[in-house]
Amino acid sequence: MLLIPCPYCAETLPEVEFAYAGEAHVVRPSDPSLMSDEEWENYLFIRTNAKGTHFERWRHIHGCGRFFNVVRDTVSDKIYMAYKAGEPKPKIDALLEKQR
Amino acid sequence: MTKFSGFSILKHAFTGHKNWTAQWPESQPKDEYDVVIVGAGGHGLGAAYYLAKEHGITNVAVVDKGWIGGGNTGRNTTIIRSNYLYDESARLFDHAVDLWQGLSQELNYNVMYSNRGVLMLAHTVHDIQSFKRHIHANRLNGVDNQWLTTEECKAFCPPLNTSPTARYPVLGGALQKRAGTARHDAVAWGYARAAASRGVDIIQNCAVTTIRRNSNGSVAGVETEKGFIKAKKVVVSAAGHTSGIMQTAGINLPLESYPLQAFVSEPIKPIFPCVVMSNAVHAYISQSDKGELVIGSGTDQYTSYSQRGGLPLIEHTVAAISEVFPTFNRMRMLRKWGGIVDVTPDRSAIVSKTPVQGLYVNCGWGTGGFKATPGAAHTLAWTVAKDEPHPINAPFSMERFRTGRLIDEAAAAAVAH
Numbered sequence: 001m002l003l004i005p006c007p008y009c010a011e012t013l014p015e016v017e018f019a020y021a022g023e024a025h026v027v028r029p030s031d032p033s034l035m036s037d038e039e040w041e042n043y044l045f046i047r048t049n050a051k052g053t054h055f056e057r058w059r060h061i062h063g064c065g066r067f068f069n070v071v072r073d074t075v076s077d078k079i080y081m082a083y084k085a086g087e088p089k090p091k092i093d094a095l096l097e098k099q100r
Numbered sequence: 101m102t103k104f105s106g107f108s109i110l111k112h113a114f115t116g117h118k119n120w121t122a123q124w125p126e127s128q129p130k131d132e133y134d135v136v137i138v139g140a141g142g143h144g145l146g147a148a149y150y151l152a153k154e155h156g157i158t159n160v161a162v163v164d165k166g167w168i169g170g171g172n173t174g175r176n177t178t179i180i181r182s183n184y185l186y187d188e189s190a191r192l193f194d195h196a197v198d199l200w201q202g203l204s205q206e207l208n209y210n211v212m213y214s215n216r217g218v219l220m221l222a223h224t225v226h227d228i229q230s231f232k233r234h235i236h237a238n239r240l241n242g243v244d245n246q247w248l249t250t251e252e253c254k255a256f257c258p259p260l261n262t263s264p265t266a267r268y269p270v271l272g273g274a275l276q277k278r279a280g281t282a283r284h285d286a287v288a289w290g291y292a293r294a295a296a297s298r299g300v301d302i303i304q305n306c307a308v309t310t311i312r313r314n315s316n317g318s319v320a321g322v323e324t325e326k327g328f329i330k331a332k333k334v335v336v337s338a339a340g341h342t343s344g345i346m347q348t349a350g351i352n353l354p355l356e357s358y359p360l361q362a363f364v365s366e367p368i369k370p371i372f373p374c375v376v377m378s379n380a381v382h383a384y385i386s387q388s389d390k391g392e393l394v395i396g397s398g399t400d401q402y403t404s405y406s407q408r409g410g411l412p413l414i415e416h417t418v419a420a421i422s423e424v425f426p427t428f429n430r431m432r433m434l435r436k437w438g439g440i441v442d443v444t445p446d447r448s449a450i451v452s453k454t455p456v457q458g459l460y461v462n463c464g465w466g467t468g469g470f471k472a473t474p475g476a477a478h479t480l481a482w483t484v485a486k487d488e489p490h491p492i493n494a495p496f497s498m499e500r501f502r503t504g505r506l507i508d509e510a511a512a513a514a515v516a517h
C-alpha cells in the first residue's frame with residue numbers, strides 16, 4: 001500500500017484514504033472550439049504513461065477532500081514528494097539529486 | 101515437430117517418457133525478417149502462427165524481452181466469454197470464442213479449453229435490468245447468453261450463497277454457456293510450437309529498445325538488446341509496455357498501464373463447476389484443473405509498472421469472495437501475482453494500422469484480452485499481411501479517439517473481465 005503525504009494536512013497517510021485522479025498538469029484548453037481534432041484528442045485521451053517519474057493528481061477523499069499533486073516513480077512506486085494544486089511542476093532533476 | 105496423439109503418448113510411455121524432444125527451437129535473431137512481432141504473448145505468437153498458416157508469410161520473428169507467455173498471457177485468470185454489449189465487441193469476442201472451440205485440434209496442442217459456463221450475478225434491481233438488456237442485445241447479435249433465476253443459479257453453481265439475507269443477495273444471473281476457461285501457458289506454447297513448425301523464429305530474452313524508421317518515415321526495423329533487426333513490417337503487441345515502445349516511433353497512444361492482481365488458493369477437490377463473476381462486489385472465481393481456486397478483481401487505482409500491485413485490492417477481493425461464497429472463508433491463499441495491463445479510455449482494444457507505414461499495433465486489451473487471443477491474433481495477421489483492416493477489427497482502429505467513434509464498453513458494462 002502506498003503511503004501518501006497530503007500537503008494540506010501535512011500528514012503521510014495510507015493510500016485507502018485517497019483517490020487517484022490521473023496525470024497532473026493536463027490543462028483544459030480555454031477554447032476547445034479553436035482546436036484541431038488532433039489537439040482535442042491529445043487533451044482528452046493521450047497521456048505520457050511514464051515508466052519512471054510520473055506527475056499525478058490525488059484527492060484526499062477521506063480527509064480534507066482536496067486535490068494535490070504527487071511525484072512518484074512508477075517502477076518502484078516510490079513517492080518523491082507532494083505539492084499543492086496550482087503550484088508549478090517541480091524540477092525533477094534537482095529533486096532526484098536531493099533524494100540521493 | 102513431433103505430432104501429439106494418444107499413440108505417441110503410449111509409445112513414449114514404454115520408454116519412460118525420456119525421449120520427448122524440444123517442441124520448438126531456441127532461435128537467435130537473423131539480420132532481416134519480413135515481419136518482426138514485438139511481444140511473445142498469446143496475441144503476438146498467435147499472429148505469427150496465422151501469418152504463416154493463412155497468409156504464407158513465414159519469414160517472421162517474435163521477439164520477447166523475457167520468456168514466452170511471461171507477460172499477461174501467463175498471469176491471467178483465463179476467463180473466456182463473448183457476451184459484450186456493443187456489436188463491434190460482440191463480433192470480435194465471438195469470433196475468438198468460435199476459434200477457441202477447435203483450437204486444441206488446430207494446434208495439435210491441448211489448450212484445455214473448457215466451456216464450463218460463465219455466470220454473472222445480479223445483486224440489485226439495476227443489475228437485473230442491465231443484464232437482461234445485455235442478454236437481449238447479445239441474442240440479437242447471435243451471441244448466447246441466458247437469464248437464470250436465483251434457484252437456477254444455485255443449481256448451476258452449488259457453492260453459491262443464495263440466502264435472501266446475504267449482504268449481496270443473488271437475484272439471478274446471466275449465463276453464457278459457451279464461455280469458460282483455458283490453460284493460459286498452453287495457449288502461448290501451442291501457438292509458439294505451431295508457428296515455429298512453419299518457420300517462425302521465436303526469440304526470447306531480447307528486449308526491443310527502439311523502433312527505427314527510414315528517412316521516408318516508414319518502419320526500418322527494431323533495435324534490440326541483441327542488435328538491430330531489419331524488418332519490412334513491425335507489429336507491437338506488448339500489452340502494458342506498448343505505449344513506451346510506440347513512443348520511440350513517434351506515436352502516442354491513449355493507453356495507461358495499471359497493475360492487475362490475481363491469486364490462487366491451496367488445491368482442493370472439485371467443488372466449483374463454472375466461472376462466477378460479480379460486478380457489484382467486484383470479484384470473480386473459478387477452479388483450475390489442479391484444484392486451486394483462481395480469484396481476481398480489478399486494477400489498482402494508480403498507473404504503475406511495478407508488476408506487484410497493492411494490498412487494498414487483495415483485501416477487497418478476499419472480502420468479496422467470502423461474502424458470496426462463505427464456504428471458502430477459511431481457505432488459505434497460496435500465491436498472488438500481478439501483471440501490467442494497458443487500459444484505453446473506452447476500455448476497448450486497439451488493433452490497428454498506424455500513421456507509420458509498415459508499423460502495426462495490437463494493444464489496449466487491458467484486463468480482458470486473454471479471451472480474445474485467437475480472434476485478435478487471427479484478424480491482426482490479416483491486417484499485417486494485407487495492410488488493411490479486417491472487417492472485424494476495423495472499428496478497433498486508433499483513429500477512433502480522434503473521430504469520437506468510441507466503443508464504450510467501459511460505460512456499457514463496467515465489468516473488468
Ligand SMILES: Cc1cc2nc3c(=O)[nH]c(=O)nc-3n(C[C@H](O)[C@H](O)[C@H](O)COP(=O)(O)OP(=O)(O)OC[C@H]3O[C@@H](n4cnc5c(N)ncnc54)[C@H](O)[C@@H]3O)c2cc1C
Pocket residue numbers: 138139140141142143144163164165166167168169170171172173174175176177178179180306307308309337338339340341342345360361362396437438439440441465466467468469470471472517
Ligand atoms: C491478473 C490478470 C488477470 C486477467 N484475467 C483475465 C481474464 O480472466 N480473462 C481475460 O480475457 N483476460 C484477462 N487478463 C488480461 C489478459 O491477460 C491480457 O489482455 C492478455 O493476456 C494480453 O495478451 P498479450 O499477448 O497482448 O500480452 P502479454 O501476454 O502481456 O504479452 C506481451 C509480451 O510483450 C513482452 N514485452 C514487453 N515489452 C517488451 C519489449 N520492450 N521488447 C520485447 N518484448 C516486450 C512481454 O514480456 C510480454 O511477454 C488478465 C490480466 C491479468 C494481469
Ligand SMILES: [Zn+2]
Pocket residue numbers: 006007008009010060063064065066
Ligand atoms: Zn488532506
